[in-house]
Amino acid sequence: MPNVMELKEITKIYGTKIQTQVLFGINLAFEEGSFNSIIGQSGSGKSTLLNILGSLDRPTAGDIIINGKNTKSLSSKELSDLRNESIGFIFQFHYLLPEFTALENVLMPYRISKKPITKEVLDYANELLDIVGLTKVKNNLAINMSGGQQQRVAIARSLMNNPKIILADEPTGNLDSDSTEQVYELLRKINHQFGTTFIIITHDRHIAEKADRIVEIKDGRINLDITKANA
Amino acid sequence: MKLAFSIAVRFLKSGKIQTWFIILGIAIGVSVQVFIGSLISGLQKSLVDKTIGNSSQITITVPSGEYMDDYSQIISNLSSNVEGIEVYTPTITARGTLLEGTDTSPVVMRGFTFETANQIYNFEEKITEGRMPNSINEIVLGIGFKESLNIELNDQLTFDVPTIGTTNVIVVGFFDFKVQAINTAWAITTLNTVQTALGVGDVVDSIESQIEDGLIFDAVEIAALVQTQFVNNGEGSPEVSNWIDNNEELLSGLQGQSISSIMIQVFVMISVVLAIASVLAIIVMQKSRQIGILKAMGIQNLDASLIFLFEGLILGLLGAIFGVALGLGLSYSFTTFALKADGTPVVPLFIDPGFIALSAAIAVTAALGASLIPARKSSKLSVIEVIRNA
Numbered sequence: 001m002p003n004v005m006e007l008k009e010i011t012k013i014y015g016t017k018i019q020t021q022v023l024f025g026i027n028l029a030f031e032e033g034s035f036n037s038i039i040g041q042s043g044s045g046k047s048t049l050l051n052i053l054g055s056l057d058r059p060t061a062g063d064i065i066i067n068g069k070n071t072k073s074l075s076s077k078e079l080s081d082l083r084n085e086s087i088g089f090i091f092q093f094h095y096l097l098p099e100f101t102a103l104e105n106v107l108m109p110y111r112i113s114k115k116p117i118t119k120e121v122l123d124y125a126n127e128l129l130d131i132v133g134l135t136k137v138k139n140n141l142a143i144n145m146s147g148g149q150q151q152r153v154a155i156a157r158s159l160m161n162n163p164k165i166i167l168a169d170e171p172t173g174n175l176d177s178d179s180t181e182q183v184y185e186l187l188r189k190i191n192h193q194f195g196t197t198f199i200i201i202t203h204d205r206h207i208a209e210k211a212d213r214i215v216e217i218k219d220g221r222i223n224l225d226i227t228k229a230n231a
Numbered sequence: 232m233k234l235a236f237s238i239a240v241r242f243l244k245s246g247k248i249q250t251w252f253i254i255l256g257i258a259i260g261v262s263v264q265v266f267i268g269s270l271i272s273g274l275q276k277s278l279v280d281k282t283i284g285n286s287s288q289i290t291i292t293v294p295s296g297e298y299m300d301d302y303s304q305i306i307s308n309l310s311s312n313v314e315g316i317e318v319y320t321p322t323i324t325a326r327g328t329l330l331e332g333t334d335t336s337p338v339v340m341r342g343f344t345f346e347t348a349n350q351i352y353n354f355e356e357k358i359t360e361g362r363m364p365n366s367i368n369e370i371v372l373g374i375g376f377k378e379s380l381n382i383e384l385n386d387q388l389t390f391d392v393p394t395i396g397t398t399n400v401i402v403v404g405f406f407d408f409k410v411q412a413i414n415t416a417w418a419i420t421t422l423n424t425v426q427t428a429l430g431v432g433d434v435v436d437s438i439e440s441q442i443e444d445g446l447i448f449d450a451v452e453i454a455a456l457v458q459t460q461f462v463n464n465g466e467g468s469p470e471v472s473n474w475i476d477n478n479e480e481l482l483s484g485l486q487g488q489s490i491s492s493i494m495i496q497v498f499v500m501i502s503v504v505l506a507i508a509s510v511l512a513i514i515v516m517q518k519s520r521q522i523g524i525l526k527a528m529g530i531q532n533l534d535a536s537l538i539f540l541f542e543g544l545i546l547g548l549l550g551a552i553f554g555v556a557l558g559l560g561l562s563y564s565f566t567t568f569a570l571k572a573d574g575t576p577v578v579p580l581f582i583d584p585g586f587i588a589l590s591a592a593i594a595v596t597a598a599l600g601a602s603l604i605p606a607r608k609s610s611k612l613s614v615i616e617v618i619r620n621a
């Protein structure tokens with residue numbers, strides 16, 4: 001399988017006066033359709049890494065290649081388009097737009113792409129809401145939904161534009177263990193069904209072990225990188 | 232555009248109270264603007280009207296002792312060659328003394344052709360007693376003479392013009408111009424009466440006129456046009472005067488009023504702009520999380536800033552609409568409820584649709600301008616800041 005994402009010698013230093021180096025020359029590549037987990041202690045640099053992967057943050061040095069394109073050479077408009085088309089985000093703290101309904105939140109990435117909303121598109125959004133089990137509450141404002149429901153809306157939203165890659169930062173961080181299990185079943189299902197690449201940060205070793213590959217970050221370096229034989 | 236607009240609408244709807252407060256703020260600003268503007272232009276209009284409404288606005292005079300004998304020819308010539316003048320009327324004036332028994336009073340005896348003179352002076356409306364003169368030697372006097380000469384209607388008086396002679400006249404009416412100087416000095420009569428008293432033929436010493444309604448402030452230019460007619464005809468140039476040159480004080484007063492009106496309006500607008508700008512700045516802060524999410528999903532910086540420009544536009548438009556309605560309502564109730572004893576409004580208002588449209592346009596522009604800073608902020612907002620500071 002070809003790589004959809006590649007990091008080359010990524011370093012990240014925060015601050016100018018007091019400098020904190022968080023990432024030290026990270027080299028990583030993710031295969032298309034793979035299901036990856038990133039683990040590591042709090043403060044080890046996982047979120048920093050993921051945000052750089054998703055082009056939300058810029059590295060201090062190093063190259064990021066997404067879909068074969070080096071993001072260094074892209075303008076901010078091209079980066080926005082790349083994010084819109086190729087990457088779906090699921091954040092730890094749901095990050096829905098509270099002013100919009102569940103369905104509207106799911107449709108938002110599509111609307112940002114400025115393509116007309118056809119019946120097929122609407123059907124697809126409804127189907128996604130159905131997959132995450134929210135058909136009944138799809139017209140509720142995001143602000144009026146429970147934490148688990150919001151998280152599932154965020155998952156449906158991340159799938160809306162059929163992105164090649166989904167980046168998730170502790171997507172089940174504040175869900176109970178049953179809900180956590182359900183969400184992972186869902187992500188796995190999507191991975192199999194659509195061939196979407198997943199890169200998921202998690203604290204939960206149990207969950208991490210279900211992934212095809214586990215990358216452990218320690219103090220800004222890759223400490224461990226295990227790929228399961230059968231993946 | 233559509234996306235930014237619908238997000239803007241949703242943001243405004245989600246903070247209804249806040250939204251209505253800003254709209255109210257803009258509306259109050261606009262209504263003050265509309266009300267004060269209408270009030271001040273109303274005041275100015277009525278002041279100008281009172282001052283020059285019933286007097287000659289452009290006057291053609293010959294030097295004292297000289298007369299115009301071809302005045303009908305001059306008037307018809309001016310009527311066809313000069314635009315912007317509504318009516319001309321020929322007049323002749325004799326200064327002398329009125330005598331009633333032992334009482335005497337100086338008088339300015341003014342001969343008119345009433346057909347046209349009425350269009351300037353509205354004599355009919357000013358008659359308080361009696362009627363207008365309609366044959367030779369009938370005069371109408373200012374009510375001030377009633378006391379000074381102790382006379383009544385139909386009294387016979389002697390009119391004495393120094394070095395020329397005396398004429399017997401009969402008082403057929405009294406007028407009240409509401410101006411002391413005229414009420415105690417003028418006698419109004421036919422051209423014929425004054426011509427006879429002066430012992431001259433069918434001549435006049437001046438031609439008075441009134442300018443068309445919308446053009447009164449162009450009096451200087453129109454007067455200049457009138458003047459050129461005389462040069463062209465080689466008539467030995469009579470003097471052409473206009474009300475503007477004769478009323479410098481009034482005009483500088485009006486100008487002062489206009490400037491202070493503009494100042495008030497400028498400050499009202501500045502405070503509206505500041506209010507909108509600060510509220511919108513707060514809204515950007517409140518919505519920075521949403522902007523961050525939208526940016527993570529790939530919204531363009533331009534669209535992110537358009538959201539706030541649209542908010543400004545919507546707030547400005549609604550504020551302007553409500554403001555104009557409020558301002559007109561205020562003006563209307565002012566003219567309807569604040570009345571003098573005779574039923575006319577205490578303060579006359581002049582409602583100028585052009586001015587109102589301008590006020591509304593300024594408010595919308597100001598709201599748009601005020602939203603530029605928040606729009607820029609929104610465009611510059613970095614996703615990572617928002618994501619990290621959850």
Ligand SMILES: Nc1ncnc2c1ncn2[C@@H]1O[C@H](COP(=O)(O)OP(=O)(O)OP(=O)(O)O)[C@@H](O)[C@H]1O
Pocket residue numbers: 014015020022040041042043044045046047048049619
């Ligand atoms: N803006 C910043 N300025 C300075 N230091 C920062 C900044 N953001 C993060 N850091 C530091 O970088 C390090 C890595 O942070 P990061 O958020 O990537 O950790 P993490 O592995 O995601 O931790 P957690 O599991 O708690 O989410 C931490 O020590 C943090 O304090």
Ligand SMILES: [Mg+2]
Pocket residue numbers: 046047048169
């Ligand atoms: Mg983290």
